[in-house]
Amino acid sequence: MNTFVALCAVGAEKILGNEIKHLGYALAGNAPGRVSFLGDNDALYRSNFCLRTSDRVYLQMARYKADNFDSLFEGCYRIDWQDFFRKDVRVVVDKVRVYKSRINSEHTIQGMIQKAIYTKLGDIWRMNSLPESGNQADVRVYMERDEAVILLDTSGQALHKRGYRTEGGAAPLRETTAAVLLQEMMWRRKTPLHDPFCGSGTIAIEATLYAHNVAPGLGRNFAYENLSIYDSSRALEIKKEEASKIRTDVECHIAGSDIDPFAIDRAKLNAEHACTMAGRALQLIGSDMRIERPEFFVSDFENLHSEFENGLILCNPPYGERLGDEFQAESLYRKMGSLISNFENWHIGVITSQKSFENCFGKKASAVKSLKAGNLDTSFYIYR
Template sequence: MRTGTSIEYYAPCTLGVEPALERELIHLGALEVESQPGGVRFRGDRRLGYTANLWLRSAIRVQELLDRFPAASPEELYKGAQRIDWAELMSVDDTLLIDSTVADSAIRHSKYAALVVKDGIVDWFRERLGRRPSVDRLRPTLPMKLVIRNNRASLWRNLSGPSLHKRGWRPIQVKSPLNESTAAGLLLMTGWDAKSTLVDPMCGSGTFVIEAALLAADRAPGRNRAFAFERWPDFDAALWESIKSAADDRAKASLPFAIQGADRHGGAIEIANKSAREAGVSDLVRFDRRDARDFAPREQPSIVVVNPPFGKRVGEGEGLVDSWRDLGNFLHESAVGAAAWVLCGNKDLTRHLGLKSNERHVVRNGQIDCRWLRYDVGAQAGHVARGERPAPWVTRFASRVPKQGRVLDLACGTGRHVALFTEQGHQVTAVDRDLSQLGAIADHTQVETIEADLEGGAWPLEGRRFDGIVVTNFLSRALLPKLLEALAEGGVLIYETFAVGQERFGKPTNSDFLLRPNELLDAFGSLEVVAFAHGEFREPKPAMRQRICALRPL
């Protein structure tokens, strides 16, 4: 029996979700956790190996190292396979299967390498017992993984058997669904607290929704399936039963918040509901047959996760732009204040959301290189449809303004930021030389309007203090000290305008209206700078800009 408290394991995963898997393993108590592209190496005892199979959400399988040995030639590879005591790992009546990978080695063909190791194993048994085990390509007793790199071989036994993404609850697959392990890894990467409402408005067969329910209910993803290690000679049945019993004790029967999915395809919703029943979470989730543009969640989501079509999967292509516009409308109308995470393999489609991503991760979904994109929807609901959108720099830091504080929008223009902050519950003072562009927002009960010449007239706000000050696309150097004085303790300044070098892109070209390098830092250096940027930016259109967010400490 293989024992010890420092067994070496390796858990492969989808390329890009390694950080999620690493955190999972650390949480389980793994030692010497080391992430590498496509997987995580770690150490632990037999209990950890069993527990990892039961609880890991983002792993594809769990492998245990059997041996490492030279493999510069077929002879060395055969000899290495023969030096293992195979009677500890299987009986002659058991079956085996070897999956192999070869790179940068004298042995170039992976199938040939697997054949050599297989010969070494069966010859080991034949020499001792006069009989040999057989190969089983469907359900081997002992599945193994052989890796040869730089003429060195490592041979692992696969504790999991079939991939861990096969949870045992999916009755049938729809076209190109999101792999369960990949979906769980992406969920973990969002930082979702598993205690607040989650929505997938294009849920397909429900993978995100079901995996979210399992996570929130603290249910082991592998509880409904069997594992290869359960058929091995050194299997510890009592240990395994204690691990499963502890998992059952942790599982929650209900959730105090909603996990919802919607899709326009009735067949996908039917499969999603059946899968939820098989997974034991049908009472924790809800699926609606709705197009994204018509879907109204029962509860305001705190997070949206979605894998919309992007034209590189089976059966996709028509109506892609409309689908992404529908998703954008859903986010703006029904997900205000939520963090939206969108998986995309076609960067040309994301612009139809009407949002600017502020976090991205490269992820491999099947054979497609994708981006896992975060959008902080903020309070832009409905504003895109009305016209000019709030500046991404402003929406990024708007939440830092103290709740129900008074905000000054200097040179407010069309009122895009007036609308943004009133929708967040702030009182807003809108100042400009011409307020005719404000429209109906000027009559809002939370809006004070002041018409004033900001370039040649007197400062209209003498002695007043604001919890938030917003300035975009405007520069009057004489007013910079006035803005500093007007910022209250605990208040936030958000400023963005054009900088020297803008002449290459268009107006303004007058240096009086272009910031010099670090000019905002110099003007507001007495504040606590949260973020600063200066350079060429491509969004919302190419321009040379300087940006700052700073606060006055209490």
């Protein structure tokens, strides 16, 4: 069994943990923004293909006591790095995080880990220097209470980059954050869903992938493909297994609207890319079926009305951080009160960084969840 560490938005650890358990893997603890779990060799592929709310998956290479630089170096040197890398590898210690540890210089820790890895590879391969002409391998280090955790990146590009979004507009919502919001609302495919500020269409597209059980990573590549442990035939088998789980027989009512026609054009294009990705996955198992595209149309949110008795409004309206200003955002939030009357008996979920949202909206939320989306501290207001 291997230990993996999946990163997520701070505040989404429980949701990510539930996802991991649903895949059949046992949890091994968590910390703010990350969840550890135990998995077999297949977990390397399946977690990257399937996790909707994780930003990145690491393989834990070692965990050991390190209260000085000698023990930090020795512990890293003991790792069998030669079993994972090719001889032309370029190793980068991309990030170091320190919490309550005696050795606390991130720069020095970074250099020491890099030196330990290259020293080990040079000793094993009898090379004075490595060519570093091949693919990059990223290593991350957590130093917490004098304990070092050494992680090897298996994802490459962050997992929110599914591969379907060509252009996100001025302030796009991360795909992984959209997936978290859907889970927070406990949304199910039979429930109509509408995003009245759809922008590039992320919420509606993520809902479509979830409703049709499309693993979000089926259309992209991963860093594990550059590692010596990569088994291409097994990865393809698992990809086919996940493709066979795609549902093409479900009826959904998923839509998004925006006052900006260019945003709607982007959303339609991104949705087409996402659904085409699912179609290519189905072709791997000999199926020519297709999944239903979400509907996108131009409309001011104040002109919207419910076509169904019940449903979910889920949206990411302008915060005033990158689009407009705080005054404009608060003015918009006051107008958003129309959603309550126009969508009576619907649940509503709104994510924003503005703490004044409830007062402007005119109604106290049933629940408020804190999420760190990107570099912004946001609140998710849930109205049931």
